[in-house]
Amino acid sequence: MTRHRGGLWFAAFTAPFAVGLLIFVYVPIVWSAWLSLFEARSTLTPTKFVGFENYQALLADPLFRDSLVVFAAFALVIVPLTYVCSLGLALLLNGLKWGQAFFRSVFFIPTAVSYVVAALVWRFGFFPGTRFGLVNSLIRSLGGESVNWLGGGNNLYWVALVSVRLWLQSGFYMILFIAGLQRIPPETYEAAALDGAHGWRVLRYITLPQLRATSAAVIMLLLINAFQAFDEFYNLLGSIGSYPPYGRPPLVHLYLTALGGGQQNLGMGGAGTMILASIIVLFGLAQNWVLNRGRR
Amino acid sequence: MNLTRRSVLGIGGLAAAATLSACGSNSGLGGSSSSAPASGAASAGGVTLAQWYHEYGEAGVKEAVEKYASEYTAATVQVKWNTGDYGKTLAAQLLTDDVPDVFEVEQGGSLDMIRAGQLADLTDLIAPVKDDFNDAVMKRFTFGDKVHGIPQTIDMQLLYYRPSVLKAAGVNPPTTFEELVTAANAVATGDMGGFFAGNDGGIGILGTLLVWASGHTQLDDARTQAAFLTDDFYAALSAYRSFFQTKGLLKAASAEWHSGAPFVNGETAMQWGGLWSLPDIVAAHGEDVGVLPFPKIGAGGRPAVPFGAFGACVAAKGKNVEAAKDFVKWLWIDQTEKQVDFSNSYGTHIPARKSLVAKAGKLASGPGAEAAKLVAECGYANDIMWSGPLGETYSANVSNIVKDGKDPKEAFAGFAEQVAAELEKLKA
Incomplete structure (x- = not known):
């Protein structure tokens, strides 16, 4: 009897989420996969089957291929950097005897800022190429010349792209790490201290292994977020109706080519989504494999 | 706005x-x-x-x-x-x-x-x-x-200029692209740029203008192929590349081309902008405002406005x-x-x-x-069949030429085929 009622409760609590997931996640994924095999312009029910033509067209497009490189390069930089910074902050704060709650809030607050807003502050406040931008004012006061940060012709736009995301997301992952750190039993450290371990050795042999579950989650989330990057790129580098060929992640490219100017090339968009989804899945599997291998 | x-x-x-x-x-x-x-x-x-x-x-x-x-x-x-x-x-x-x-x-x-x-x-x-x-x-x-x-x-968009500033520098309102380059460099000082058309160096907004101002159209009349991949067009791109490397082209300002602010603030003596900014601009500079189309570029060129x-x-x-x-x-x-x-x-x-x-x-x-x-x-105006992917590849090529010094002909190699294939698809 209780078991039966438990099942009902289980259904009552999970059904809304399951239904939402089905309607808003799985149906669109399947629909995109289906659309990607059709010539689907301005229609959700296309009739002209084209096989893998959309995939071929995308993979033959040098801009799309470049965007995959941008995508990978961005992930390779931002994931380890955020990991190190947020873990570093967590370790620093965790050791604080006073003011921990204050600093935790200070570092966490940027998480609440919208990517668009932060990107605009970075674009117009810190990194405009004009002589009156904050960073350029600083450089000029030190005797340097104005730098065109976002205008292209150099790779300096990465400074803005990476720093804005780092600032926005480090605080959140710091909280995850603090939670992880607080779950490590103090006895472990005491035992290690008795054995004479301290500093790096404690970090290497106790803290990091104990944080393995948190680390796996953090890295996975960071990767997925990096791969979904759109807002800060679009708002830092885009202009009305145009986006430079450099610093262009795949989502921006798909947005511009499949949905730009009121057009709706949903077949092309679907193909791009499938390619990106498979890359994310592959990365996820690879990461799982590496972490599991390390455990044995 | x-x-x-x-x-x-x-x-x-x-x-x-x-x-x-x-x-x-x-x-x-x-x-x-x-x-x-x-x-x-x-x-x-x-x-x-x-x-x-x-x-x-x-x-x-x-x-x-x-x-x-x-x-x-x-x-x-x-x-x-x-x-x-x-x-x-x-x-x-x-x-x-x-x-x-x-x-x-x-x-x-x-x-x-x-x-x-x-x-x-x-x-x-x-x-x-x-x-x-x-x-x-x-x-x-x-x-x-x-x-x-x-x-x-x-x-519409058009070129705004300050007659007084041009006159002081001894140059006339430009009627050709060469004159624009000369005028921009003549008036540029440490505090005021010569010509501004966006923080991307004007590539985004002036990109397709180079097609029209060099005497071409985007597509042929039958809309089966690109109609501008000529030596004149490549020369126009090289000319813009040279302009990009001079101080006359202001590459960063307090706002984008679609705002009159850089011109109003005196950050530049000439600016590519929209007609919508005219009231602000006239309010700031009064009589000292002139407008021009984008000047013709190359021998077969003609003035153009989008x-x-x-x-x-x-x-x-x-x-x-x-x-x-x-x-x-x-x-x-x-x-x-x-x-x-x-x-x-x-x-x-x-x-x-x-x-x-x-x-x-x-x-x-x-x-x-x-x-x-x-x-x-x-x-x-852009041709109705000048689709998103074509526009993207086009401006990427222009950017690579102007900012990174790629050879125009090389950058556009393969573009004719892409256009033909895309048009074929759009017509199907």
């Missing part, structure tokens, strides 16, 4: 930028709202029409279009004012069964919309007065001998297509006073009909009058 009108003029037809940055004062705060019709239901004959607009930045436009709608007696017209990314909202809504009866579309309808049969044929509606509409706009609005939108008002226009369209699968057509005819063909009011009372725009230009007070004299002539004389 007027965001979406500007985006009409976006290069490559990529007007995707409704959330974009530089337009903070028109970021679509406040939700969409529907206004109840003022006319009594009794006079409406039972028919209710839904009419969609994008959010115009100028104060008073919303009230004006609501007033127009309320004065229509043959049906009840409910105006919906769409904030945010109008193009995407509209495109998505047109895929459903619940379509707005009347709505505005950039350049009178996209290829996708026409192909998908979403737009009613308005050719007969406009036929009697077709010759009165601006020729360049009408040409752009006609696809396969059919017209799917009635032009509402025209926006234009854009929203067209009033009727949904083909709406419930009251005939009533909707009647309303569009009433507002955008018969009611000439309202059309002048729409163009002239809120910001500066050019009436779509030649006979009405003289009635628009802001275009009567000075730079406004000059500008109004330019669209008819040398106005160009």
Whole structure:
């Protein structure tokens, strides 16, 4: 009897989420996969089957291929950097005897800022190429010349792209790490201290292994977020109706080519989504494999 | 600040930028709202029409279009004012069964919309007065001998300059690209740039202008291939590359090209901008303002300005297509006073009909009058088949040439094939 009622409760609590997931996640994924095999312009029910033509067209497009490189390069930089910074902050704060709650809030607050807003502050406040931008004012006061940060012709736009995301997301992952750190039993450290371990050795042999579950989650989330990057790129580098060929992640490219100017090339968009989804899945599997291998 | 009108003029037809940055004062705060019709239901004959607009930045436009709608007696017209990314909202809504009866579309309808049969044929509606509409706009609005939108008002871009600054430097207003380069470098100082056309070095907005100003069109008449991949065009790109490397081209300013601010603030002596900025610019510099088209570039060149226009369209699968057509005819063909009011009372725009230009007070004299002539004389717009992917590859190539010094011919190798293949696909 209780078991039966438990099942009902289980259904009552999970059904809304399951239904939402089905309607808003799985149906669109399947629909995109289906659309990607059709010539689907301005229609959700296309009739002209084209096989893998959309995939071929995308993979033959040098801009799309470049965007995959941008995508990978961005992930390779931002994931380890955020990991190190947020873990570093967590370790620093965790050791604080006073003011921990204050600093935790200070570092966490940027998480609440919208990517668009932060990107605009970075674009117009810190990194405009004009002589009156904050960073350029600083450089000029030190005797340097104005730098065109976002205008292209150099790779300096990465400074803005990476720093804005780092600032926005480090605080959140710091909280995850603090939670992880607080779950490590103090006895472990005491035992290690008795054995004479301290500093790096404690970090290497106790803290990091104990944080393995948190680390796996953090890295996975960071990767997925990096791969979904759109807002800060679009708002830092885009202009009305145009986006430079450099610093262009795949989502921006798909947005511009499949949905730009009121057009709706949903077949092309679907193909791009499938390619990106498979890359994310592959990365996820690879990461799982590496972490599991390390455990044995 | 007027965001979406500007985006009409976006290069490559990529007007995707409704959330974009530089337009903070028109970021679509406040939700969409529907206004109840003022006319009594009794006079409406039972028919209710839904009419969609994008959010115009100028104060008073919303009230004006609501007033127009309320004065229509043959049906009840409910105006919906769409904030945010109008193009995407509209495109998505047109895929459903619940379509707005009347709505505005950039350049009178996209290829996708026409192909998908979403737009009613308005050719007969406009036929009697077709010759009165601006020729360049009408040409752009006609696809396969059919017209799917009635032009509402025209926006354009042009070159602003400060006559006094040019005179002090001993240069004339430029009529060729070489003169532009000379003038820009002659007037540039540490505090004031020579010519500004955007923080991307002008590539985004001037990119396709190089096609027109070097004497070409984007596609051939049959729309089967690119019509500009000549040595003249490559030379034009190299000339722009050289310009990019001089101090005369200002590469960073406090705002983008679509804001008059850099010119108003004295950051630059010449700026590529929109006609919509004219009131601000005249307010700042008074008589000391001149306007020009983008100058001709190379031997076969010609001056050029890009234009854009929203067209009033009727949904083909709406419930009251005939009533909707009647309303569009009433507002955008018969009611000439309202059309002048729409163009002239809120910001500066050019009436779509030649006979009405003289009635628009802001275009009567000075730079406004000059500008109004330019669209008819040398106005160009992206071809309806110049699709997103083509525009993207095109401006990427231009960027690689101008910023990274890639050889123009090499950068555009393979583009002819891409264009032909894309056009083939679009025609299928």
